Amino acid sequence: xxxxxxxxxxxxxxxxxxxxxxxxxxxxxxxxxxxxxxxxxxxxxxxxxxxxxxxxxxxxxxxxxxxxxxxxxxxxxxxxxxxxxxxxxxxxxxxxxxxxxxxxxxxxxxxxxxxxxxxxxxxxxxxxxxxxxxxxxxxxxxxxxxxxxxxxxxxxxxxxxxxxxxxxxxxxxxxxxxxxxxxxxxxxxxxxxxxxxxxxxxxxxxxxxxxxxxxxxxxxxxxxxxxxxxxxxxxxxxxxxxxxxxxxxxxxxxxxxxxxxxxxxxxxxxxxxxxxxxxxxxxxxxxxxxxxxxxxxxxxxxxxxxxxxxxxxxxxxxxxxxxxx
Amino acid sequence: xxxxxxxxxxxxxxxxxxxxxxxxxxxxxxxxxxxxxxxxxxxxxxxxxxxxxxxxxxxxxxxxxxxxxxxxxxxxxxxxxxxxxxxxxxxxxxxxxxxxxxxxxxxxxxxxxxxxxxxxxxxxxxxxxxxxxxxxxxxxxxxxxxxxxxxxxxxxxxxxxxxxxxxxxxxxxxxxxxxxxxxxxxxxxxxxxxxxxxxxxxxxxxxxxxxxxxxxxxxxxxxxxxxxxxxxxxxxxxxxxxxxxxxxxxxxxxxxxxxxxxxxxxxxxxxxxxxxxxxxxxxxxxxxxxxxxxxxxxxxxxxxxxxxxxxxxxxxxxxxxxxxx
Numbered sequence: 001x002x003x004x005x006x007x008x009x010x011x012x013x014x015x016x017x018x019x020x021x022x023x024x025x026x027x028x029x030x031x032x033x034x035x036x037x038x039x040x041x042x043x044x045x046x047x048x049x050x051x052x053x054x055x056x057x058x059x060x061x062x063x064x065x066x067x068x069x070x071x072x073x074x075x076x077x078x079x080x081x082x083x084x085x086x087x088x089x090x091x092x093x094x095x096x097x098x099x100x101x102x103x104x105x106x107x108x109x110x111x112x113x114x115x116x117x118x119x120x121x122x123x124x125x126x127x128x129x130x131x132x133x134x135x136x137x138x139x140x141x142x143x144x145x146x147x148x149x150x151x152x153x154x155x156x157x158x159x160x161x162x163x164x165x166x167x168x169x170x171x172x173x174x175x176x177x178x179x180x181x182x183x184x185x186x187x188x189x190x191x192x193x194x195x196x197x198x199x200x201x202x203x204x205x206x207x208x209x210x211x212x213x214x215x216x217x218x219x220x221x222x223x224x225x226x227x228x229x230x231x232x233x234x235x236x237x238x239x240x241x242x243x244x245x246x247x248x249x250x251x252x253x254x255x256x257x258x259x260x261x262x263x264x265x266x267x268x269x270x271x272x273x274x275x276x277x278x279x280x281x282x283x284x285x286x287x288x289x290x291x292x293x294x295x296x297x298x299x300x301x302x303x304x305x306x307x308x309x310x311x312x313x314x315x316x317x318x319x320x321x322x323x324x325x
Numbered sequence: 326x327x328x329x330x331x332x333x334x335x336x337x338x339x340x341x342x343x344x345x346x347x348x349x350x351x352x353x354x355x356x357x358x359x360x361x362x363x364x365x366x367x368x369x370x371x372x373x374x375x376x377x378x379x380x381x382x383x384x385x386x387x388x389x390x391x392x393x394x395x396x397x398x399x400x401x402x403x404x405x406x407x408x409x410x411x412x413x414x415x416x417x418x419x420x421x422x423x424x425x426x427x428x429x430x431x432x433x434x435x436x437x438x439x440x441x442x443x444x445x446x447x448x449x450x451x452x453x454x455x456x457x458x459x460x461x462x463x464x465x466x467x468x469x470x471x472x473x474x475x476x477x478x479x480x481x482x483x484x485x486x487x488x489x490x491x492x493x494x495x496x497x498x499x500x501x502x503x504x505x506x507x508x509x510x511x512x513x514x515x516x517x518x519x520x521x522x523x524x525x526x527x528x529x530x531x532x533x534x535x536x537x538x539x540x541x542x543x544x545x546x547x548x549x550x551x552x553x554x555x556x557x558x559x560x561x562x563x564x565x566x567x568x569x570x571x572x573x574x575x576x577x578x579x580x581x582x583x584x585x586x587x588x589x590x591x592x593x594x595x596x597x598x599x600x601x602x603x604x605x606x607x608x609x610x611x612x613x614x615x616x617x618x619x620x621x622x623x624x625x626x627x628x629x630x631x632x633x634x635x636x637x638x639x640x641x642x643x644x645x646x647x648x649x650x
Contacts, residue, residue: 223591223628266548303548
């Protein structure tokens with residue numbers, strides 16, 4: 001057990017969440033939510049995905065969103081892209097977004113084939129192409145990511161050894177480009193992680209790649225995101241992707257396979273209660289979660305927005321004591 | 326870290342859940358759910374509360390429920406009562422229910438005054454009365470419980486020392502009656518626990534009362550029930566109260582203050598994935614959770630009933646491999 005003193009929270013709600021919704025969310029409302037999140041003390045916000053609008057209609061307004069948001073200099077605004085074309089779209093916003101290179105591999109070949117129609121080796125080749133594009137654009141490669149790092153709905157459990165192999169390849173590609181890889185994201189894309197496997201994988205990665213900061217990207221599809229995040233904290237992991245309100249999921253049975261991310265405000269609350277600094281304003285985050293719920297028009301899975309944090313009760317109690325004295 | 330090899334799960338859904346619902350649930354449907362739960366491999370089920378039907382209309386049919394359920398000899402069926410009158414009602418079902426005495430104290434005086442209009446000392450006196458009633462009826466005292474053991478919405482954080490004092494009083498009352506106290510429930514009645522405080526309190530109780538088996542009764546009002554349960558598991562706690570589907574809570578904003586218990590099937594899934602035996606049949610539990618949702622007529626918070634467990638994927642994968650060989 002080595003709890004970190006502080007954590008850095010990256011809210012992926014505007015990207016994961018709005019991409020997931022069936023109804024088209026008006027651009028102005030997306031901007032409204034991001035502006036709200038900008039004032040919550042988050043380390044970064046993933047604001048849009050530069051993907052094919054035919055494949056992901058919910059992200060067709062990525063440009064308008066990026067152009068429309070009010071930037072807070074204390075927050076890093078992150079784009080996502082999946083290929084060179086998307087990267088070039090993101091590049092136009094280097095003044096607004098934190099555009100850096102990322103080498104992403106998927107630990108499940110079955111998933112990679114279904115999602116991108118690529119084998120492992122085709123995926124590695126594609127990432128080498130991406131790395132070359134980053135170099136050409138003078139964009140530093142800072143991050144690695146392994147998707148489906150714990151398991152896959154099409155392939156089952158993913159062995160730790162395979163993830164370590166993937167990270168070795170990522171490090172190799174980064175070294176080919178003299179890149180200073182800083183962070184490695186382990187993504188539980190299909191919610192196969194449990195606290196024991198989180199501990200095992202994180203431990204193995206820390207041992208083999210002690211210079212990489214690990215970041216966890218957890219989904220709550222099977223109810224274990226918070227417990228997995230706790231296992232991460234207990235291993236000393238400092239970086240977490242989350243989504244406000246648990247955007248990206250929905251407790252309605254109608255939304256089958258709802259796979260909300262670890263909920264930002266619930267996770268921040270847990271950290272703060274355990275004495276781990278998050279930098280966030282919990283009340284502001286709850287207001288943002290309520291706004292997100294209003295925008296998507298259905299309940300979001302996060303609990304704290306209904307349960308309310310404890311600071312107000314503690315303050316009230318302290319005041320009562322003062323009066324009594 | 327000393328994960329237990331197995332856990333005993335007590336489903337409190339039929340009591341906590343049906344008590345919480347605004348609409349009156351038909352008795353036959355309550356019986357249907359309990360019968361379904363009886364076939365899930367649970368250690369025990371809390372089936373009804375013998376309380377004043379004027380105060381808790383949802384429990385007015387407690388007698389009919391207890392009389393109507395089909396008993397599975399492998400399951401313990403538990404009643405709840407809050408006073409001598411309720412105990413005497415439960416006593417009539419000693420052939421059907423596991424009727425044993427419990428000494429319960431509330432760690433928050435503010436909550437105790439609001440809930441039962443009793444001070445600490447009045448509460449202790451009332452528990453001594455209860456203990457005498459148990460003796461008179463020849464019912465063994467087996468359990469102690471501290472409610473609001475982590476914090477209180479009216480009083481704030483509860484110091485560990487106070488909970489230890491309460492347990493000392495409980496042990497004292499038990500000794501006065503030559504009782505063999507076996508289990509001590511720490512109830513996070515208002516969802517103030519976090520993994521660090523769970524660890525602290527459980528650790529202190531284990532140190533001071535090494536002969537008592539600790540049982541955790543956790544609420545998910547602020548999204549931390551699963552993480553707190555993990556902290557309990559990591560301390561070696563073997564007994565958990567849960568509720569199927571997360572009955573007792575609701576993700577609708579309309580159900581203000583929804584405080585569902587730790588969800589049975591999500592918790593059992595986490596244990597099984599970590600290699601901790603639960604004895605439960607996950608698929609049967611998920612069917613029960615779906616039935617519970619149908620009965621209450623609104624979404625229940627549990628995730629696994631939508632996310633589905635992983636065994637089926639693993640089996641499918643194993644079959645594919647076999648075919649390939």
